[in-house]
Amino acid sequence: MKDVAAVAGVSLATVSRVVNDVPVDPVLAGRVQDAVTRLGYRRDAAAAGLRRANRSSASIGIVLDDVANPFFSAVHRGLEEVARARGVLIFSGSSDDDPALERDLALSFSAHGVDGLVIVPAGTDHRYLERERAAGIALVFVDRPPQRILADAVLTDNAGGVRDAVAHLLAAGHRRIGYLGDRSHIFTAAERLGGYLARGEESLVRMDLVGSEAAERGALELLQGPDPPTALICGQNHLTIGALYALRALGLEAEVALVGFDDIPLGGLVRPGVTVVAQDPVALGRHAAELLFARLEGDDSPPRRIVVPTRLIARGSGEIRPSDRMRS
């Protein structure tokens, strides 16, 4: 910038003004522009933020569970869409569901001067962010609510989605509906179980299933037990896949109804097509970013909680009616 000023024959301040479109004599502005292009000058964003009044860096940080997980990468995409429109850059990282990593990442981002933080929480105590917020960093939580700190959150309507699944199966005539769920200490897993229990039977629940193999075993247990369910609801992606394998192993894919939570790719190619309660991760990301930027622009209303609805996609497996064989 010093060089630009020298070449254009103006002061440092004038170059800064031109670069930040502060009104400047058109003649001088022209000279500066010429010098800028001639020297290929680009302003150092880090240094600029350092001195700026609000210390803003036009960057935010996002802590996801796993950037490579399609659900979270879709959230990432939603965030990116709205950040891009504002020329804001994104630091991203995966916590792998490790509270210590979540913390490290969030604080590293903060140390690098981000204006805001979007977090898919892994930890259960977010008081460590109190200081960042006091420093003016905006905070939004996604998919899971913050704990021990007050902050905005954008969540999926987990309970409502499962209630819809139950209602859908009930309407098809099912009376015995099984439920396969993830580790119950996980917020979303607990919420979904809650949605099931509103009208479901506790004895047909298998929780704390992690991974598709566990789900397959859980499903086999349920289906081979006495008085087996005529329909299954799976609380998560991988569990749905496990249940699919179990049904196939027993030759029951056309007999027992199945509704999965969270869409699965190629759900339409499998036979029968897999009926799911789909989430909208891109919307989750978009809402989170909008909340974040609103805070950055001065909105200081009380913490908000946005709940994104789910959508039931009927593809066949959820529309199977209870067979006579099973009902007997």
Added chain:
Amino acid sequence: MKDVAAVAGVSLATVSRVVNDVPVDPVLAGRVQDAVTRLGYRRDAAAAGLRRANRSSASIGIVLDDVANPFFSAVHRGLEEVARARGVLIFSGSSDDDPALERDLALSFSAHGVDGLVIVPAGTDHRYLERERAAGIALVFVDRPPQRILADAVLTDNAGGVRDAVAHLLAAGHRRIGYLGDRSHIFTAAERLGGYLARGEESLVRMDLVGSEAAERGALELLQGPDPPTALICGQNHLTIGALYALRALGLEAEVALVGFDDIPLGGLVRPGVTVVAQDPVALGRHAAELLFARLEGDDSPPRRIVVPTRLIARGSGEIRPSDRMRS
């Protein structure tokens, strides 16, 4: 840091030394550590980089085609693994295959002071990066090679993967093998077509198919034409899915063999299972990051090109032998 110095009763320089583990009297160091934790001080990475000799920021930027595409998000993950081990943060963004966006992102990252750039190129002229490289920014290209600039690249063995697919089908007895490909101006699409043409027939090729619907039409055309192929190779993910729908529509899933390039999720649940030539995107990312950090650490050998092999995963569809009906 000023405050820490005051509280600890030492100079600014000493605090800086403690923070950067430069040898310091243990007593003073202790006092500084106390002050640091008491005040909750954390060093400002941006300001530190500004003054540091090598101006390093412990951050890199990656320009992907689309962060939400499972292939690229796996690349992202591979990059993250090795960056995390070095405490390096990652700016990420999607170019959506738009050369202008690629450029904007790369230059924005650079303006924010990244030490290196990993790029999945969308553009066909990367001379705009010459200046960044001259400024000491390391450059590595992934999945597609750089153009009009010399730089490291990490690529999949596209041609080799398709050659393997052809050999696999030939070994199963097929003589007429069709090929469905993406837009031929895309580097990877051209390479894969090249792999096919080594032993394939030009008349059975359908290129410039974008999206699964186009692939479905292309496949139907080939399969309903005179002297149809007994096997199909699909040059890309979505094309494989389109072909799958076409085969299902014609009731030929068990008659016509199919090998897809790039793995598809749930490839094992569809009947028959989908045989694919799988890429290793995580390895792509890991290699790229390793190359980048080697450059950052001073390696100035000539630009390298790393080729990552593919792996054929047999799941059924590629092992179908030519039926009599088709062969007649």
Added chain:
DNA sequence: TTGTAAGCGTTATCAT
């Protein structure tokens, strides 16, 4: 409108 100069939080140089 333009220039001068102070200062953002840090590291590096140079005495001590």
Added chain:
DNA sequence: ATGATAACGCTTACAA
């Protein structure tokens, strides 16, 4: 080993 101080590239009072 420690401290005073200049400097990094930039924005922003304040003065002209």
